Amino acid sequence: MQPVFKLGLIINPYAGIGGALALKGSDGAEIRQKALAMGAKQLAPERTAQALELLLPYQSQMKIYTAAGAMGEELARQMGFDTQVCYQPPAQTESEDTEQTARELIEEKVDLLLFAGGDGTARNICAVVDERIPVLGIPAGCKIHSGVYSVTPKAAGRVVEKLVKGELVSLHQAEVMDIDEQGFRQGIVKARHFGQMQVPAELEYVQSVKMGGRESEELVLDDIAAHVIEQMDDEIYVMGSGSTVAAVMQSMGLDNTLLGVDLVQNQQLLASDVTAHELLEAIKDKSAKLVITLIGGQGHIFGRGNQQLSPQVIRAVGKQNIILVATKSKLNALNGRPLLTDTGDHQLDQELCGLMPVITGYHDQVLYPVQTPQ
Known part of the structure; x- marks a missing residue:
């Protein structure tokens, strides 16, 4: 019997809400409140759903481990996935809730941590995960400078699909970058390196040197x-x-x-x-x-x-x-x-x-x- 694939899931529900309103990011409660007051939509769950849709045929082969509410549980259960809550965040989630969820997912020994957010979310996860478990980001934030994100939400779904099916998927180290939002709002783009995480990437399985000799x-x-x-x-x-x-x-x-x-x-x-x-x-x-x-x-x-x-x-x-x-x-x-x-x-x-x-x-x-x- 094939073991169940354990997918960790973290959604930053506020990721990207300041983008359409030209707020240059969503870091900080004040910016989030301003964005919501201006009618900003929370797009991270929608983009996560685009990735998870590709995994619907494999529901019997996987289980999602996540945080309660908007950080993952609501969407996973709504889509019909077998879901286990490993962390209960407050109603107003902050960066420390992302970090604590990541700690719990490490304890659960998930096969992959899939997260939706921007560079700030990647920083939070990197601070806890480092290179201990593979991660993959669904691009949902205003700032996507880090190399840990898929090119599209559906691309993330395709990579996870390969893993669930047991196909060979390569691992490589990818940089986590972030920029100073205060400077960004003043037109200054200054990115900093915050660490590396292990990221799966689709692998065209071709031997780098001729096989057999x-x-x-x-x-x-x-x-x-x-x-x-x-x-x-x-x-x-x-x-x-x-x-x-x-x-x-x-x-x-x-x-x-x-x-x-x-x-x-x-x-x-x-x-x-x-x-x-x-x-x-x-x-x-x-x-x-x-x-x-x-x-x-x-x-x-x-x-x-x-x-x-x-x-x-x-x-x-x-x-x-x-x-x-x-x-x-x-x-x-x-x-x-x-x-x-x-x-x-x-x-x-x-x-x-x-x-x-x-x-x-x-x-x-x-x-x-x-x-x-x-």
Whole structure:
């Protein structure tokens, strides 16, 4: 049974209300009150509906997590989506309500946070989310300078549709920008960088180098290794089995146990071919990350050939610290089938399900579904 896609939704109900009235934005309660007094229409729900309309055929495959009232619940329920409220905002919503909703959606482990607003809304979400979960913005504000927005509301719907259907969708880092509204009203456009978030984008699934040849595959593995090594810090890294992980070890100049599990810290080998007990003792009460790949053709990431990665070890590491690596050709060979987890702990398998980022090259990732065999 395919797991339900968990879509987080945040609507800034006041986004863009000052645009048509030449108020140059909607930041601040005074501006919002002025816009509403002048007859401004709240367009963000309408633009969100344009995105969600494309998802109506998939209602049985998804669930929307959102805030009560105009921040998402009203529209989602009106359109017939299975909806769960995770935050109760006051009648007059402010930026802190956007931030608190984002925190709750992170706790709910949503697969994607879809939000409607402008650059101010993107700033609020970035302050909480950073790069912890993928986000996608529906353009609904006066200022849309950030790179986290789709080109149109329907384009956002198309990207979410691909994710719900389990298609490969790439991940990239996008900048969050905003401008000073006071200066904007005086004709001064001065944008500032406020951070980055991970954004899904439609992916024309074409291998960047020719598939099939040994040389091209080695180049891809080198790129994957370069990305992983660049991100390494002083934590303990549990290096799983398989040729893709072996390429990372080789790039660090370290001996590798191809069919076992090794421990690395500061790009130095701590231990080779460790047991599940040794692993747990090594990372107990410490921060650790786990680098794993999938079994080619099968798609298993846990439970096949890496039993050293016991449920206790995986829980100690935490899902957020699992680094999945694979070439796109390896993913493509699955023909759309999901990655599989069979740890022997049903509850853990359920927790691991959902979309997970897979490093497929240097600064190149895709989102791919993980399921548990029924």
